[in-house]
Amino acid sequence: xxxxxxxxxxxxxxxxxxxxxxxxxxxxxxxxxxxxxxxxxxxxxxxxxxxxxxxxxxxxxxxxxxxxxxxxxxxxxxxxxxxxxxxxxxxxxxxxxxxxxxxxxxxxxxxxxxxxxxxxxxxxxxxxxxxxxxxxxxxxxxxxxxxxxxxxxxxxxxxxxxxxxxxxxxxxxxxxxxxxxxxxxxxxxxxxxxxxxxxxxxxxxxxxxxxxxxxx
Amino acid sequence: xxxxxxxxxxxxxxxxxxxxxxxxxxxxxxxxxxxxxxxxxxxxxxxxxxxxxxxxxxxxxxxxxxxxxxxxxxxxxxxxxxxxxxxxxxxxxxxxxxxxxxxxxxxxxxxxxxxxxxxxxxxxxxxxxxxxxxxxxxxxxxxxxxxxxxxxxxxxxxxxxxxxxxxxxxxxxxxxxxxxxxxxxxxxxxxxxxxxxxxxxxxxxxxxxxxxxxxxxxxxxxxxxx
Amino acid sequence: xxxxxxxxxxxxxxxxxxxxxxxxxxxxxxxxxxxxxxxxxxxxxxxxxxxxxxxxxxxxxxxxxxxxxxxxxxx
Numbered sequence: 001x002x003x004x005x006x007x008x009x010x011x012x013x014x015x016x017x018x019x020x021x022x023x024x025x026x027x028x029x030x031x032x033x034x035x036x037x038x039x040x041x042x043x044x045x046x047x048x049x050x051x052x053x054x055x056x057x058x059x060x061x062x063x064x065x066x067x068x069x070x071x072x073x074x075x076x077x078x079x080x081x082x083x084x085x086x087x088x089x090x091x092x093x094x095x096x097x098x099x100x101x102x103x104x105x106x107x108x109x110x111x112x113x114x115x116x117x118x119x120x121x122x123x124x125x126x127x128x129x130x131x132x133x134x135x136x137x138x139x140x141x142x143x144x145x146x147x148x149x150x151x152x153x154x155x156x157x158x159x160x161x162x163x164x165x166x167x168x169x170x171x172x173x174x175x176x177x178x179x180x181x182x183x184x185x186x187x188x189x190x191x192x193x194x195x196x197x198x199x200x201x202x203x204x205x206x207x208x209x210x211x212x213x214x215x216x
Numbered sequence: 217x218x219x220x221x222x223x224x225x226x227x228x229x230x231x232x233x234x235x236x237x238x239x240x241x242x243x244x245x246x247x248x249x250x251x252x253x254x255x256x257x258x259x260x261x262x263x264x265x266x267x268x269x270x271x272x273x274x275x276x277x278x279x280x281x282x283x284x285x286x287x288x289x290x291x292x293x294x295x296x297x298x299x300x301x302x303x304x305x306x307x308x309x310x311x312x313x314x315x316x317x318x319x320x321x322x323x324x325x326x327x328x329x330x331x332x333x334x335x336x337x338x339x340x341x342x343x344x345x346x347x348x349x350x351x352x353x354x355x356x357x358x359x360x361x362x363x364x365x366x367x368x369x370x371x372x373x374x375x376x377x378x379x380x381x382x383x384x385x386x387x388x389x390x391x392x393x394x395x396x397x398x399x400x401x402x403x404x405x406x407x408x409x410x411x412x413x414x415x416x417x418x419x420x421x422x423x424x425x426x427x428x429x430x431x432x433x434x435x436x437x438x439x440x441x442x
Numbered sequence: 443x444x445x446x447x448x449x450x451x452x453x454x455x456x457x458x459x460x461x462x463x464x465x466x467x468x469x470x471x472x473x474x475x476x477x478x479x480x481x482x483x484x485x486x487x488x489x490x491x492x493x494x495x496x497x498x499x500x501x502x503x504x505x506x507x508x509x510x511x512x513x514x515x516x517x
Contacts, residue, residue, distance in 0.1 A: 143363065147356045151347045160342060164335040165363065167328070201366060209359045212280050221475050224468075231464045239457035250453065414471050421478030428485045436492060 020061040020099065024107040027053040028114050043117070047177035050111050051170055054133065057107075058100050059159050062141030089210045093142050093203065100134035122180060125188050129176045132195045136169035139199060143206035146213050168198050224417075227410050234260075234407035237400040251315035256400055258308040260408030261301045266368065268298030268412060269337070273365040276358035285427065288354035291361055292344060293419035295337055297412060302334045326382035329371040336364040350430070 031049050108130070112119055141162060148158040172195040179186035238256040275291035278284075309327070314320050321327065340360050347353040375382045 140363070143359070147343070147360060150352065151343065151356065157339070157343060157346060161336070161339040161360070164332045164339065167332050171328075202363075205363060205366065209362060212355060212359060221472070221479070224472065224475065227471075228464065228468050231468075232461050235457055235460050235464070239453050239460070250449065253453075414475070418471065418474045418478055421475070421482065425478065425481040425485055428482075428489070432485070432489060432492060 020057050020103050021106065023060055024053055024057045024103060025110065027056060028107070028110055032114055046111075046115065046117055047174045047181060049115070050108070051133065051174050051177065053107070053111070054100075054104055055137070055163075055166060055170060057103055058134070058137040058141060059162050061099055061103065062096055062138060062145050062158075062162075089142070089207060093138055093206075096142055097134055097138045100138055101131055104130045104134060117181075125176070125180050125192070128192060129173055129180065129188065129195070132192060132199055133169055133173040135199045136173075136195060136202060137166060139203035139206055140165045143209065143213075146210070165202075169195065172198065224414050227407075227414060230403075230410060231407045234400075234404040237403050242396050242400040243394060251312060252397075254308050254312040254315070256404040258305060258312060259401055260404040261304040261308065263405045264301045264408045264412045265298050265305055265333075266372070267409065268294045268301060269333075269365060269368050272298065272361050273368075276361040279354055279358045285350060285354060288350075288358065289420060289423045289427065291354075291358060293416055293423060295340055295361065296419065297415050299334065299337045299341060301408075301412070302330065302337065306330060306334060324382055325374040325378045326371070329367055329374045333364070333367045333371055336367060340364055350427070 031053070035049075111117070144158055144161050144165070148155070148161065151157060172191045176188040176191040176195065179188035179191065234256070238253055242253070242256075244250055244252060271294040272291045275287045275294065279287035279291060309330070310320050313322070313327075340357060343360055344353055344357050347356060
């Protein structure tokens, strides 16, 4: 299985990773220009901005997890490979998660620098928030991208389906981030528990439902 | 032909009765006054939403197990009508909120989850609209419906878990209203469910005809080619 | 909050308006149901028709377009 994952990682290195990073950087620039120079007002909405950027980049990145398997019928190859199918999905989700999380890790300092925010938070809860948020996106996203990859006009459909289902992630992650970054630290764990619950539900359900998606 | 659809005729008097009870017979609320009367409509529509999406869920699971397209038709028509009723819930809720809370909309947990529900099922209908192969469409939309249904219990429990400003009517201690209001509410719920039933019958019949025509077309084509 | 008689009257108007709306809507539903039945009936007839035709059979080509082929002379 680990060989599998490495293979997948290697395979994806090229396109998905670069696009996602470039996109996030672009979003940072766009937000910086769109919001203008009023840095003080930015404090309140800063967590919202980062998570919006992650959401868009995540949709972009997750949409590719299946998109590039289609042209060469690679999925069929994967299916025929020995081993439980669930593990293939788990591997796929894991890979997508690594990408998403990596993207967030790289983009976070950029956000703080370019939008002129001083870091005053705690490291551990922030990282946990990033990880749980990424996992939430990935759980729903991989399943939906598998759905929309085979549908006509699926690239347009994916964000439409993804956005409402990702609303809980956005709410909880933004609130948790806000609590972490607030100057007297507030307790983010209430929100993080909600996020965790969402993650558990939306990674268990796709794993169950994937069984059916293989067939057509 | 008309004789076979006799079962829809009681609908009209029932709906009239419900309207009469809602608008004229039931008392005004002590605090809210006549705006309380929107609630009957709101509650009836909300009940239909719950029933409709539950039917969608059951039919979707049924399709995944049995692979019969009839299940898929049930799921699809129920989801369609459920989405319309969700829109009605939202609209009546907005009007009522304006009267009771003074704002049209607020991002309360109940309201948020309901609007998410609406958007997700709108996405479900889009997915159906855009895919061509009926088997695949049924499969994918069934999977999506199961995902989307997660929001339904959350929506139901939203007012009970988090401190929402949305009123809770049915609690563990029973129904939280004057008896006359309960009667009016129950009658409107039944009337709305009746409406849903008729609408389902129309939609199912139409979809069955559609599927039949498609099937015949394909049959015809293969015959011509062969 | 008590209602004035005028407001009470408005409620009557609302009730009547909705009742009338329901009549229209009900008429619409009845028509749709009937149409659905008609559609099913048509579909059944179409299916019968098609099953009676023998489109699959090869018909020997006619000499010229004016000469009727076997498919016209059968009935």
